[in-house]
Amino acid sequence: MASGFYRRVSHAVCALAVAGGVLVTTPANADATYQVMEFSQLDGWENDDHAAALDVYLSTCRDMTEIDWSALCEFAKTDPDPRQFFELFFRPVLIEDGKDGMFTGYFEPELEGDLFPSERFAYPVYSMPPEALETNPWLTRREILDTDVMANRGLEIAWVDDPVELFFLQIQGSGRIKLRDGTYRRVGYRGANGHPYRSIGVELVNRGVYEAHQVSAEVIKNWVRRNPVDGRELLFHNPSYVFFREVSKVPADKGPLGAMNRSVTAMRSIAVDPSYVKLGAPVWIEKDGKEPLRRLMVAQDTGSAIKGAQRADVFFGTGDAAGKQAGTLRDPGRMFVLLPIQRAYALLPESAI
Incomplete structure (x- = not known):
């Protein structure tokens, strides 16, 4: 049972969700179905570190400006019991679009680099040229790297020692460059040249080099390094090119933006x-596979390949x-989005309430 204090706060939060008599709701996606669940239906919920999840939620909830989300963020700052906080003010919602759930992973690469070119550090990390902002699509990857269009313009943020790692830095969208003096320069996604992303892993499968289950980032990197001429051409198979911005204001011990x-x-x-x-929004993850994962996460990022209601x-x-x-x-696997109670039930058809 919730304490009287928690009940009063719960009522206050619900009241704050009504602005000028108009209930704050979440518009439903026409392609999706919604099912409101109970926390007892979440596999492993009681075993998670809810305090760790609450800390991460607090890092971005202040940027959620709708009145009900804002009210919950303010209360989260008062050091509530973490598990009670989520269970009292949220409901897990299963959002489905007819596609199977799929979980992949991403990371922040760390490259070796310098602020000046040399025989070792010969591959520039570019900021975005103005014309790439104005023209969509702009030049292809091959046209950017095999011409002098970027030369002598001061667009280099840094120089790195490995073109393959630079290619994968572009796929990840952010990373750290460790400079020769031991300091770091962090870069984040600024924009792209407007051409569609084409997977070089899929291309290796199409060429019969590997079976689909054999392909990983490390396998691709090793193949390109063993086959430098063909490997360079393989990288050009992807015409998309990503430009960066410096985000070194983010401390080295913190994650990328x-x-x-x-x-x-x-x-x-x-x-x-x-x-x-x-x-x-908080999101409960039930990832299956060789190493199952049951954990409360927070949706704080996007990705060009992340499409669908059950994709993370x-x-x-x-x-x-x-x-x-x-x-x-x-x-x-599957995932459940934790929504403020009134938002969660507002997604259901009237016949289901």
């Missing part, structure tokens, strides 16, 4: 499809170890 422009947290932040899942990308952290874990993850 996600779509909410806040640092993401290893194994507590996920990338989602924001047309189904609101950024900043788990952030594993920074560096090679995180990359190896993230690169092999491709598991089924």
